[in-house]
Amino acid sequence: MTSPASSSEVKYLIESSEGNTFDVSGAALRQSNTFNAMFLNIGADGPIPFTDYNEATLKKVFEYCEHSVNEENYSGPKHQDDLSKWDLNFFNEMDQKMFIDVINASNFLDIERLTSYCCERIARMLRGKNTQEMIKVITLPTAEELEAKQKVEEKKAAAAKKVAEKAAETAEKTETLEELPVQQLVQTTRNKLTRKYLSFSNE
Amino acid sequence: MSLSFPKLPSVVQLEVLKQLELQQVFMLSLCSEKMKRVVQYLIMKPTNLVYKFLDNGVSVVAIYDNSHNRIDHYFANVEFVAAIPSDQMKPMKLGGNTISYRCIEEAPKKKCSHTLHYFAPEEVTVLESLQRHMKDLFRFDTRVQLLFNSLNCINMSRIINDVRDTDFILEKLDTEQLENYLTIHPGQDSLVLETKLTGPLLRSDSKLCSIKGIAVQGTRDGDHRNPGLHFSELINNFGGEYLFFIDVVYDVNDWAQLIRRWKSKEAYHNLKYVDTTAPTGVSIPFEHTMQQFDFVEWDGQRRPRTFNLDPKIVFLKLDSSEEDCSEWMDIQQDGGGKWASVMLSQKSIYFAVWD
Numbered sequence: 001m002t003s004p005a006s007s008s009e010v011k012y013l014i015e016s017s018e019g020n021t022f023d024v025s026g027a028a029l030r031q032s033n034t035f036n037a038m039f040l041n042i043g044a045d046g047p048i049p050f051t052d053y054n055e056a057t058l059k060k061v062f063e064y065c066e067h068s069v070n071e072e073n074y075s076g077p078k079h080q081d082d083l084s085k086w087d088l089n090f091f092n093e094m095d096q097k098m099f100i101d102v103i104n105a106s107n108f109l110d111i112e113r114l115t116s117y118c119c120e121r122i123a124r125m126l127r128g129k130n131t132q133e134m135i136k137v138i139t140l141p142t143a144e145e146l147e148a149k150q151k152v153e154e155k156k157a158a159a160a161k162k163v164a165e166k167a168a169e170t171a172e173k174t175e176t177l178e179e180l181p182v183q184q185l186v187q188t189t190r191n192k193l194t195r196k197y198l199s200f201s202n203e
Numbered sequence: 204m205s206l207s208f209p210k211l212p213s214v215v216q217l218e219v220l221k222q223l224e225l226q227q228v229f230m231l232s233l234c235s236e237k238m239k240r241v242v243q244y245l246i247m248k249p250t251n252l253v254y255k256f257l258d259n260g261v262s263v264v265a266i267y268d269n270s271h272n273r274i275d276h277y278f279a280n281v282e283f284v285a286a287i288p289s290d291q292m293k294p295m296k297l298g299g300n301t302i303s304y305r306c307i308e309e310a311p312k313k314k315c316s317h318t319l320h321y322f323a324p325e326e327v328t329v330l331e332s333l334q335r336h337m338k339d340l341f342r343f344d345t346r347v348q349l350l351f352n353s354l355n356c357i358n359m360s361r362i363i364n365d366v367r368d369t370d371f372i373l374e375k376l377d378t379e380q381l382e383n384y385l386t387i388h389p390g391q392d393s394l395v396l397e398t399k400l401t402g403p404l405l406r407s408d409s410k411l412c413s414i415k416g417i418a419v420q421g422t423r424d425g426d427h428r429n430p431g432l433h434f435s436e437l438i439n440n441f442g443g444e445y446l447f448f449i450d451v452v453y454d455v456n457d458w459a460q461l462i463r464r465w466k467s468k469e470a471y472h473n474l475k476y477v478d479t480t481a482p483t484g485v486s487i488p489f490e491h492t493m494q495q496f497d498f499v500e501w502d503g504q505r506r507p508r509t510f511n512l513d514p515k516i517v518f519l520k521l522d523s524s525e526e527d528c529s530e531w532m533d534i535q536q537d538g539g540g541k542w543a544s545v546m547l548s549q550k551s552i553y554f555a556v557w558d
Contacts, residue, residue, distance in 0.1 A: 100206055107212045119215060122206065123222035126231065130306040130317050132293060135234050138208030147294065 012039075013047035014062070016055035021047045028065035033110035052108065057101040064090060064114050071113075091121055209237050213244065220245045225265055225276040226315055230306075232340060233295050242340055249276070251346045251517055252337060254363055256356040259283050259323075261330060262315065263337060268517070280315035281333060283323040298335030300328060330362045348517055349388070354380070361387045370395040370518035377402035378409075378433060385410035393445075393516040395420060400433035405440060412440040415473075416516040421450030421482055441471065445514035448479040452487070458552050459492045462545065465556070466496070467537055476512060477554040486549035493547055498532035505533065506542050510555040528555060 010026035029035050039048060050058055067086060094102065099118070106114040125137050208216065220228050220242065232242040249265035260282035267274045292303040305320040321329045348368040349360055357380065360366075366388040371381075376398045385391065393416035405411060419434060438446070438457045458479060465471040481487050510526040531544035531553070546553040 096206060100211070103211060103215055107215050115215065116218065119218040120222050122208075122211075122215075122219045125206075126219070126223060126227060128308075128316060129227075129230075130308060131230050131233050131295065132306065134231055137205050138231075138234065138238070139205045 014058055015047040015049045015051060016058050017051045017053060018055055019051075020055045022055065022059065024062045025066060025069070027069045028062055031065045031068065031111050031113065033112070034108060050105070050109070053101065053105045057098065057105050060094070060098065060102050061105045061109065061111065061114065065111060068113060087117065091117070209241070213241075216241050217245055224316075225278050226280075226317070229263075229279050229340070230317065232336070233297065236296060239296075239336075239339065243342065246343075247341055248343050249341060249345055251348055251368075252278075252341060253348045253350055254334075254360075255350045256353060256360060258353040258355055260318075261333065261356065263333070265341070266517070277314040279333065279337075280309075280318040281329060282318050282320050283326045283329070284320045285323055287320055287322060297329065298332035298337075298339065300332040300335075302329060302332060327359060327362065330359055334363055346517070350518065357384060360384075363388075367391060368393045368395075368517045371398045373398040375399040375401050378405055378411075379403060382410055385414075392416060393418075393514070393518070395516060395518040404432055405436040407440045409436075409440060412437060413442045415443040416445040416447075416514045416519075417441070417443060418445075418447035418449065418514075418516050418519045419451055420447075420519075421452075442473060444473050444475040445516065446474075446477045447514070447516070447519060449519075450480060450482045452481060452485055453479050453552075455487055455489050455492045455552070458554070459495070462493075462496060462534070462543075462554065465536070465543065466534060468540060475556050476510070476514065477552070479553075480551040481549075488549065489547050489552065496534055498534050498545060501529060501531065501533055501544070506544065506557045510544070510557075526553065526555065531555070 011023045012026060012029050013021045014024050014029075015021050035048070053061075067090070091099070099121075103115070103118045106118060126134055129137060208219075211219075220231070223231070225247070228242055228245065228247075232239045247265070250268045251266035253264040253266060255262040255264060260280070262277060262281070263279040265276045265278045267276070287303075287305045291305045293305070294301050294303050296302075297304075302321065302325060307318045307320055309315055309318055346367045347363060347365050348370070349363060349366050350370040350372065351357060351360075352372050354373060354376070367390075369384075369388070369391060371394075376396070378400055379402050381400070389410070391414055394411065394414050395418045397420040411417070417437070419437070434448070434451070435454060435457050438461055441461075458477070461471065461477065465474060506528075508527065508529050510528050512521060512524050512526055514521070528544045528546070531546045533542055533544050535542050541556055541558075543554060543556045545555075
């Protein structure tokens, strides 16, 4: 569909990373500030390519947009406790990977309401936690893990240094060995020439 | 569910931080150097940063204060303990230093949800690191203030730099100790004394007397309400701008002398406002003492009706930043100097100098 959208009846074709296309209403799509900036006024010629995101993610994102078409205008972050049953189900249905994909897609499409609710959900995962629990939630390496990693890296670096030193040593030895015949050759040539000159002078 | 926070878009990371309480943001900043950098991007700009020194620890409070509203956020709570079981100790980077700690969950009613326990012998390193961590997180011009609930840490407080205001909430404080403190932290703008002063009398060249704004706050303990000679000395030698005596049994002669010496231009050249209030239920007769002054009624012209009060004493909470002086009496300095207005009652004396 290519017409500039002004009516909610208008449907747009969205193309996912798999190359699949599906319909989204203009009203739902207009919740995306990215879409508004890119296509709303100029129209889209053919499917709108959101090919950084897979079909499942995009469908999930636009499912949210279609649902919130009739909700009041967005007026800033909402506390998790204020979310509707539908909203809660929507988030609870998602596994971790899908949740991350939805956040990323929502952020790219600049859908304020959905991004904000996703952020609130993450914030809720962090509230009341101590530092060690926070580290687990946001999957950061702990200080011990970092220390262990650093030690491993230091060991690796030390081992690599040793290997490099050995290689350099070996190369040096090889060079000496390779140089010997040349030197010998030079010396032999010198000796011959000296002998030759000597023989000339003797003549 | 867990997720890789550092891999989320920056906008999302910041939005998450915005939805958290500041103390949770602080705890996140401890999780890793990467997280600390993310927190730095949040650009937190509190107007004031208060280090509260308790018996065996320090709390940090970030204050967002404008002329209309003030919000205090408990940011960090640190406690120094004699021992921590080794299996509960975790290394953590604080202000760039790796120090072992234990994170304890507090009761729900407490202002801080968690307290960080550190091994007591490391308190100096911890405080240095804590200050560095705060400077890393609050990179803008934030007024640093100290509040003492205990004198245990008064010497350690020298670690904190650029202190602008102090509040002492103590049973008693020795004047020598106070003067030493003011030597360690010079250039303070305001000081609040919710304590009984003991020790040698304040001298005329006392550092305390040269502070711009001083508030003496009485406490519930009857003893503390009696200002005693130390506070008379403070009134007599005060060289600053704002002086408050709240809920204190005052000697009206001290204030009469202040008005007399201001009028004769003998002292109080910087004075802008004095406020002295007796505790509830105490009335102090003033008529006889104040008879000596030739106060005149306001003629509606010689000065404005309202006095704008901006003492910048952070630890002092005022009911209003404006005083309606229409009922106040006026007095002029000798030789056609400045005008001041005074309000006298059995309970309080207010004295405002007009520029």
